[in-house]
Amino acid sequence: MPSYSTSEFKSGLKILLDGDPQTIVENEFVKPGKGQAFSRVRVRNLRTGRVLEKTFKSGESVEAADVMDTEMQYLYTDGEFWHFMVPDTFEQYAMGQVALGDSAQWLKEQDVCTVTLWNGEPLSVTPPNFVELKIVQCDPGLRGDTAQGGTKPATLETGAVVKVPLFVEEGETVKVDTRSGEYVSRV
Amino acid sequence: MNWRPGAPQARVHRARLNAALRSFLTARGLLEVETPILSRGAPLDPGVESWRAVAPDGTAGYLQTSPEYPMKRLLADGAGDIFQLARVFRGEEQGPRHNPEFSMLEWYRLGYDHRRLMDEVLELVQTVAGADSAWIQPRGPVRHVAYADLFQAALGLDPLSCSVGECMDVAQRAGLNIVGQLDRDGWLDALMALVLAADFAPGKLTMVFDYPESQAVLARPCAHAPGYASRFELYWGDLELANGFHELNDPAIFAARCDQDSERRRRNGQAIPAVDGFFAMAMRSGLPDSAGVALGVDRLLMCLLGETDIARVIDFPWGRA
Numbered sequence: 001m002p003s004y005s006t007s008e009f010k011s012g013l014k015i016l017l018d019g020d021p022q023t024i025v026e027n028e029f030v031k032p033g034k035g036q037a038f039s040r041v042r043v044r045n046l047r048t049g050r051v052l053e054k055t056f057k058s059g060e061s062v063e064a065a066d067v068m069d070t071e072m073q074y075l076y077t078d079g080e081f082w083h084f085m086v087p088d089t090f091e092q093y094a095m096g097q098v099a100l101g102d103s104a105q106w107l108k109e110q111d112v113c114t115v116t117l118w119n120g121e122p123l124s125v126t127p128p129n130f131v132e133l134k135i136v137q138c139d140p141g142l143r144g145d146t147a148q149g150g151t152k153p154a155t156l157e158t159g160a161v162v163k164v165p166l167f168v169e170e171g172e173t174v175k176v177d178t179r180s181g182e183y184v185s186r187v
Numbered sequence: 188m189n190w191r192p193g194a195p196q197a198r199v200h201r202a203r204l205n206a207a208l209r210s211f212l213t214a215r216g217l218l219e220v221e222t223p224i225l226s227r228g229a230p231l232d233p234g235v236e237s238w239r240a241v242a243p244d245g246t247a248g249y250l251q252t253s254p255e256y257p258m259k260r261l262l263a264d265g266a267g268d269i270f271q272l273a274r275v276f277r278g279e280e281q282g283p284r285h286n287p288e289f290s291m292l293e294w295y296r297l298g299y300d301h302r303r304l305m306d307e308v309l310e311l312v313q314t315v316a317g318a319d320s321a322w323i324q325p326r327g328p329v330r331h332v333a334y335a336d337l338f339q340a341a342l343g344l345d346p347l348s349c350s351v352g353e354c355m356d357v358a359q360r361a362g363l364n365i366v367g368q369l370d371r372d373g374w375l376d377a378l379m380a381l382v383l384a385a386d387f388a389p390g391k392l393t394m395v396f397d398y399p400e401s402q403a404v405l406a407r408p409c410a411h412a413p414g415y416a417s418r419f420e421l422y423w424g425d426l427e428l429a430n431g432f433h434e435l436n437d438p439a440i441f442a443a444r445c446d447q448d449s450e451r452r453r454r455n456g457q458a459i460p461a462v463d464g465f466f467a468m469a470m471r472s473g474l475p476d477s478a479g480v481a482l483g484v485d486r487l488l489m490c491l492l493g494e495t496d497i498a499r500v501i502d503f504p505w506g507r508a
């Protein structure tokens with residue numbers, strides 16, 4: 001793999017650090033007027049999600065991480081693995097619960113997600129920003145309460161629980177923002 | 188791509204600040220001077236990299252990193268107390284507190300030592316900050332602290348005798364992990380910039396003085412503190428604003444430091460620029476006893492306006508220049 005020098009650091013760059021692929025979240029040039037220069041970076045571990053601060057002496061190099069984002073269709077889960085397919089090539093990938101993390105609760109069969117591959121292995125999955133999911137369980141809302149702007153929990157077909165307005169009923173389909181986990185509208 | 192200048196508000200304040208700086212120094216009898224931006228030689232200081240400029244016929248020169256050398260030639264020629272508002276250039280320095288091209292106020296005082304010049308720098312900053320009611324003034328009393336006391340009190344380190352290993356331990360305890368090999372001065376720089384200065388009281392001025400001789404640059408050795416040099420730095424909050432010296436005028440020590448700097452550059456794999464022969468000659472002919480200081484005008488403007496990104500006070504920062 002190629003490597004990057006500190007002068008090439010910028011946010012979004014994928015590097016290999018402590019054996020893990022990490023992405024630079026923030027990079028700041030620090031230098032006393034008459035002294036040694038440094039790059040102070042915040043990196044997010046793409047495997048664990050942990051964010052960490054690290055300082056590089058200017059001029060140091062670090063190996064690039066072979067990380068690639070690929071659009072894939074979510075196929076199904078067999079309970080242990082979640083299966084994805086690259087639509088163009090029909091190439092299939094399986095991911096376990098750990099790599100999937102919280103994303104699992106937004107995955108609906110046929111939906112297209114972004115799967116991050118590291119050295120050809122799935123590392124994480126980013127669901128679409130907005131998903132449309134059916135409510136499988138929620139308490140009936142009381143008519144008189146609609147003006148109060150209150151909310152109630154609703155369980156969606158994928159297992160996710162989101163807060164919905166009181167007028168929304170079981171069996172309806174709702175649009176949810178997966179980045180915040182918030183209800184957007186009825187569909 | 189946006190062609191528009193990016194600092195319309197700061198532009199007006201910059202004009203007022205420049206006027207206030209000039210008025211402070213001219214009222215005290217200093218003469219405003221101009222020196223070349225482009226020179227045939229550059230300083231060897233490994234902590235400062237020069238931009239190289241090449242003419243179509245191959246003639247090469249360097250953009251100044253400060254007007255220090257020619258201003259000292261003026262001093263050696265008997266010009267007296269002088270100041271300059273100069274544009275200076277530093278290689279590869281870009282970030283929220285750095286722009287490769289910036290404005291520097293540099294001035295020299297005959298017969299002053301660094302302590303006396305420290306007082307004048309503080310007076311200048313405090314006076315100038317009061318020149319416009321819209322500007323933020325530094326808060327409360329100024330903290331004066333010797334470099335050694337700062338390291339000793341906050342980290343339990345003796346900057347002259349500590350080992351690289353001790354520096355690393357202290358840094359680790361402070362949550363500072365560094366990738367790359369550093370020598371002792373590299374570690375001291377890291378601890379100063381990333382640990383100690385970060386704890387300086389926000390909005391207050393801190394004057395750090397008597398730096399290790401290994402970081403003397405062109406400051407003369409301290410008479411009263413062996414191993415230390417008569418150098419100071421002014422911070423506003425955690426932002427470094429000015430650097431000053433009781434000027435080295437011993438040509439033998441200057442020659443020795445040049446050798447050390449070349450050696451450090453070789454070790455670090457840094458380019459070794461052409462040396463300014465005129466400056467060395469002026470040193471040998473005799474530089475009068477004096478103290479000098481360089482102050483970052485863009486950073487002072489940031490403090491006065493409460494800005495945290497230098498690009499907010501420069502109409503055409505690098506990348507859009």
